[in-house]
Each structure stands twice: as structure tokens, then as C-alpha cells.
Amino acid sequence: MKKKVINIAKDFSRYPYGRLRQYSNTSGEAFREDHLKPALFAFDEIMVEMDGTEGYGSSFLDEAFGNLVRKEKIDKAIILKKLKFISKDDPSLIDEINVYINEA
Numbered sequence: 001m002k003k004k005v006i007n008i009a010k011d012f013s014r015y016p017y018g019r020l021r022q023y024s025n026t027s028g029e030a031f032r033e034d035h036l037k038p039a040l041f042a043f044d045e046i047m048v049e050m051d052g053t054e055g056y057g058s059s060f061l062d063e064a065f066g067n068l069v070r071k072e073k074i075d076k077a078i079i080l081k082k083l084k085f086i087s088k089d090d091p092s093l094i095d096e097i098n099v100y101i102n103e104a
Contacts, residue, residue, distance in 0.1 A: 004043040006035055009052030019059040028063025036064060037072055040082055050087035050094075061093070062100045069104035076101055 008016060012031055018024035021033075039046045050056070065083075068074045079101055085094045 001044045002042070003045045003047070004039050005047045005049065006039060007049040007052065009049075011035065014053050016053055016056055016060050018057070019063040028060040028065075028067070031060075032064045032067055032072070036068060036083075037074075040068070040074060040079065044082065045084060046082055047084045047086060050085060051089045056093060058096070061097055065097045066100035066104040069101060076104070 006012070008031070012035060013026035016026050016028070016031065018027040019029060021027050021029045024030070036046070036048075065079075068079050069076055080098070085097065087093045
């Protein structure tokens with residue numbers, strides 16, 4: 001089983017912000033396209049470490065995770081099976097992300 005760890009603060013940005021790349025290089029769209037989507041096709045399990053950032057807006061989370069289903073057309077079951085989350089700083093983020101995926 002091929003595994004990958006994505007630490008958002010270290011591998012992407014300590015300041016994730018916004019929905020679209022046209023407004024921010026650290027947007028949810030940039031994170032989804034540059035990190036999540038490639039990892040979902042290359043690995044069996046992806047551990048996403050959420051801690052270490054200055055926080056997350058709902059637009060970032062919805063764009064990054066909910067749009068894996070809506071825009072990338074990846075099956076929810078595959079996403080939920082492969083993506084695992086760590087958030088000691090704010091465990092409620094995990095529930096919020098799962099809502100975005102399930103409601104997509």
C-alpha cells in the first residue's frame with residue numbers, strides 16, 4: 001500500500017486562504033489541483049495534517065475538498081477511503097471537511 005503525508009503548513013502554506021487561484025496562490029483550488037488530486041491518483045492512503053496553519057476559511061475547505069467531487073468528478077467513496085486527517089489544534093475541521101465531501 002502506497003502512503004503519502006501532506007502537511008499543509010509545511011508542504012503548501014501556513015496561510016491557506018480563499019477559494020480560487022486567481023485571488024490567492026494559497027487557495028483551496030491551488031491545494032486541490034497541485035496536491036490533493038495528484039495524490040489521490042498516485043497513492044492508496046493520504047494523511048492530511050491540518051495543524052500549523054493560521055486557520056482555514058470555509059471557502060478554502062469547500063474548494064479543496066468538496067470540489068474533489070464536484071469539479072474533479074472523483075467518487076466520494078474513494079475520497080473518504082483514501083483521505084485521512086490529523087487535526088489536534090481543531091478536531092472539528094475533520095467533521096467540517098467530511099460534510100463538504102458528503103454534501104458535494
